[in-house]
Amino acid sequence: MIRRRDLLVGGAGALAMSGMGLAPVRAADEVIVGVLYAMSGASAQVGVDARHAIETALDIVNTSHDLDLPLARGMGLPGLGGAKIRLVFADHQADPQKGRAEAERLITQDKVSALLGCYQSAVSATVSATAERYGMPFVCADSSSPSLHRKGLKYFFRPAAHDEMFSAAMFDFLDAMRRKGQKIDSVALFFEDTIYGIDSSTVQRKLATERGYKIVADIKYKTNSPSLTAEVQQLKTANADVLLPTCYTTDAILLTKTMGELGYQPKSMIAQAAGFSEKVTFDTVGDKLQGLISRGSFSLDLAAKRPSIGTVNALYKARANRDLNDNTSRQFMALLVLADALNRAGSTDSQKIRAALAATDIPGAQTIMPWKRVAFGPDGQNPDADPVLLQWVGDKFVTVFPESVAVAPAQWPMKA
Numbered sequence: 001m002i003r004r005r006d007l008l009v010g011g012a013g014a015l016a017m018s019g020m021g022l023a024p025v026r027a028a029d030e031v032i033v034g035v036l037y038a039m040s041g042a043s044a045q046v047g048v049d050a051r052h053a054i055e056t057a058l059d060i061v062n063t064s065h066d067l068d069l070p071l072a073r074g075m076g077l078p079g080l081g082g083a084k085i086r087l088v089f090a091d092h093q094a095d096p097q098k099g100r101a102e103a104e105r106l107i108t109q110d111k112v113s114a115l116l117g118c119y120q121s122a123v124s125a126t127v128s129a130t131a132e133r134y135g136m137p138f139v140c141a142d143s144s145s146p147s148l149h150r151k152g153l154k155y156f157f158r159p160a161a162h163d164e165m166f167s168a169a170m171f172d173f174l175d176a177m178r179r180k181g182q183k184i185d186s187v188a189l190f191f192e193d194t195i196y197g198i199d200s201s202t203v204q205r206k207l208a209t210e211r212g213y214k215i216v217a218d219i220k221y222k223t224n225s226p227s228l229t230a231e232v233q234q235l236k237t238a239n240a241d242v243l244l245p246t247c248y249t250t251d252a253i254l255l256t257k258t259m260g261e262l263g264y265q266p267k268s269m270i271a272q273a274a275g276f277s278e279k280v281t282f283d284t285v286g287d288k289l290q291g292l293i294s295r296g297s298f299s300l301d302l303a304a305k306r307p308s309i310g311t312v313n314a315l316y317k318a319r320a321n322r323d324l325n326d327n328t329s330r331q332f333m334a335l336l337v338l339a340d341a342l343n344r345a346g347s348t349d350s351q352k353i354r355a356a357l358a359a360t361d362i363p364g365a366q367t368i369m370p371w372k373r374v375a376f377g378p379d380g381q382n383p384d385a386d387p388v389l390l391q392w393v394g395d396k397f398v399t400v401f402p403e404s405v406a407v408a409p410a411q412w413p414m415k416a
Contacts, residue, residue, distance in 0.1 A: 030086045031077065031348055033338065034106030036099055036117035036127055039091035042224060042250050045280055046119050046327065050141075051089060052320035053328035054116070056312065057335035061085055067308045068366055070340040079343040085335075088112060092123050099123035103130040113348040114139065116334055119327065120248075121145035121196040128156045137341075137353045140380075141334030142327050144272075145199040149381040155350075157357045159337045159374050160330040161385040163196075163272065166295040167203045169387040170270050171211050173293075173401045173410075174242065182412055188217035188240035190231065190255070191272075192247055197223070200246040200272050216240045224250055228258045236264040243268070249275035256285040268414040269293065270389070277326040282392065291414035292392045298329030299370050299388050299399040301407045309368045324368075325397075326390075333367055337374055370405050 035054055037047035062084045065072045076082040088110045092099035099118055106112045114137040118124040124143035131138035132153045140148060140158040149158055174184055187208050191197035208215050217238035221231050243266040247255060252275025271294040275281055300323060303310035313324050345356035362374040372384035389401035391410055400410040
């Protein structure tokens with residue numbers, strides 16, 4: 001009888017020990033990667049879309065595609081004798097403690113060679129700590145809290161931007177609009193009460209003060225709150241020139257509906273993506289969000305200059321029935337970055353994978369993102385993940401900033 005362990009190691013015999021002894025070295029038939037997202041509960045759609053994005057990247061690595069992307073023009077990982085990547089998905093239910101338990105299970109039972117996830121920054125915080133404890137590489141695909149890469153972790157790697165980078169782009173845009181003669185004096189901060197919202201507001205509070213914008217409202221609310229009526233009344237009274245919301249999907253929808261019910265139309269909104277980049281939000285309340293600007297990592301408009309973007313978007317859309325967005329583009333790239341490192345490591349040994357990740361250097365032109373490149377600093381953060389700003393116009397996002405990639409000027413103020 002073939003034992004499950006034999007299937008995992010490909011008949012290679014005993015496990016080679018690395019770190020805490022939990023990263024196996026296998027025959028080069030497959031490499032197992034653990035993927036953690038919420039597949040149930042209020043954030044389930046985010047998890048479903050993430051799975052489609054990551055499986056799109058998996059297909060590009062495991063089969064052959066004529067694309068100028070890492071490992072596209074071949075089958076599998078040549079550095080491991082053509083080994084294929086196999087994904088094992090875990091449902092963390094947007095619960096940090098569930099995320100920690102699932103990460104531990106993936107490491108100790110499924111014998112993964114690396115972890116990837118997790119969308120909610122609070123979950124990425126516990127998963128990254130667990131990965132560190134076991135000496136397991138963790139690629140943080142899409143969580144944007146700045147505190148995540150400042151914990152002195154050796155096994156943490158984030159290819160995409162964090163909220164200080166995103167927020168700096170927002171205020172660069174506001175400064176540029178001021179120089180063009182727009183009167184923008186005040187901002188309102190509106191943020192949820194987990195690490196994502198708190199870290200985002202801390203950055204925005206600092207930037208607003210440094211750059212001379214008056215903060216007329218500074219509102220923290222309970223995530224997944226059943227009502228935002230009192231908070232929206234405060235926002236309406238403050239009547240800031242720019243509303244800066246930091247919300248996940250259900251809260252973004254509730255905020256927008258409540259603003260409509262109370263007759264509050266912000267002069268302009270610049271969102272910290274998340275719920276304001278999700279298709280379900282715009283399917284539900286998109287008519288009330290005309291002119292909304294969101295920070296982003298991804299510009300579908302760039303496909304005109306880089307054909308691989310259009311091809312990848314078509315592959316993703318065939319699975320998900322929607323276009324790539326800020327979240328799914330980062331999730332797609334995270335697996336490609338990890339696959340590139342696995343290939344260069346030529347091993348499933350965690351130390352070698354970590355070293356390969358640390359040595360990553362992928363030119364921006366070989367990604368689907370408007371980034372200069374993917375390369376990690378000593379803290380595991382990619383400093384060259386240049387953000388963009390996107391504006392919801394009609395039924396799609398249009399890139400409006402920076403000017404080097406913009407396809408249209410921003411509508412200002414926000415259209416009613």
